[in-house]
Amino acid sequence: MSATDLPAPDHEPEPSALDPAIAARLRRDPNGLVAAVVREHTTGDVLMLAWMDDEALHRTLTTRRATYWSRSRQEYWVKGATSGHHQYVRSVAVDCDGDALLVTVEQAGAACHTGTPTCFSTELPVSDPAEDS
Amino acid sequence: MSATDLPAPDHEPEPSALDPAIAARLRRDPNGLVAAVVREHTTGDVLMLAWMDDEALHRTLTTRRATYWSRSRQEYWVKGATSGHHQYVRSVAVDCDGDALLVTVEQAGAACHTGTPTCFSTELPVSDPAEDS
Numbered sequence: 001m002s003a004t005d006l007p008a009p010d011h012e013p014e015p016s017a018l019d020p021a022i023a024a025r026l027r028r029d030p031n032g033l034v035a036a037v038v039r040e041h042t043t044g045d046v047l048m049l050a051w052m053d054d055e056a057l058h059r060t061l062t063t064r065r066a067t068y069w070s071r072s073r074q075e076y077w078v079k080g081a082t083s084g085h086h087q088y089v090r091s092v093a094v095d096c097d098g099d100a101l102l103v104t105v106e107q108a109g110a111a112c113h114t115g116t117p118t119c120f121s122t123e124l125p126v127s128d129p130a131e132d133s
Numbered sequence: 134m135s136a137t138d139l140p141a142p143d144h145e146p147e148p149s150a151l152d153p154a155i156a157a158r159l160r161r162d163p164n165g166l167v168a169a170v171v172r173e174h175t176t177g178d179v180l181m182l183a184w185m186d187d188e189a190l191h192r193t194l195t196t197r198r199a200t201y202w203s204r205s206r207q208e209y210w211v212k213g214a215t216s217g218h219h220q221y222v223r224s225v226a227v228d229c230d231g232d233a234l235l236v237t238v239e240q241a242g243a244a245c246h247t248g249t250p251t252c253f254s255t256e257l258p259v260s261d262p263a264e265d266s
Binding site: 044048 | 158181194196223228232233245
């Protein structure tokens with residue numbers, strides 16, 4: 001069977017060069033993804049939430065350019081590749097149960113595609129804290 | 134058909150008193166959930182990632198006690214109810230595409246069930262930044 005006979009992949013986690021010791025720590029969702037919380041190095045601001053599979057994490061760790069899996073476009077996405085709003089990776093941590101990453105970056109320009117510094121720019125109303133007093 | 138004829142729900146988003154204007158902003162996953170990034174008010178540290186359905190968000194906004202949906206236990210979970218490590222909610226923001234929340238809290242004690250201050254305590258190795266220079 002030649003390569004052209006292979007069925008088109010339906011985002012199965014593809015073979016990745018991710019360090020097996022790191023891969024073993026991950027607890028992926030049914031689509032092979034973990035959540036990536038992105039934080040700005042200098043300000044500590046939480047910028048956005050995105051998703052990574054093993055290969056996106058491998059690329060992020062080895063290129064120091066934040067790379068995600070786009071669920072809507074079903075493709076890898078190097079942040080800033082089209083916008084110029086690059087994320088230069090300073091550090092990456094995994095959480096206690098392996099289903100979330102914290103990616104600390106130097107953010108060039110606006111993190112959000114709407115042009116705001118972070119994606120979390122709409123505050124929701126929280127009740128009066130009368131019961132706290 | 135009487136109420137007792139209704140099939141048992143399989144965590145369908147249950148009727149919630151969440152403000153319909155807020156509910157309309159949310160873009161839930163197939164389980165009716167959005168991701169909640171939790172940040173400490175004083176330090177700005179990212180503490181953990183959890184999940185909310187409409188009712189968990191409603192309870193969080195109206196009681197000011199961070200309340201999540203536990204995917205493993207399939208029940209609501211008021212952070213600190215058993216551990217005493219309460220999260221007193223200062224603010225909640227929704228992101229640009231409605232699938233993530235940023236919950237800013239005053240954290241009592243350790244956020245992580247392992248006893249560490251945050252759940253993101255395992256750093257992953259990032260390549261040498263030679264290419265950045």
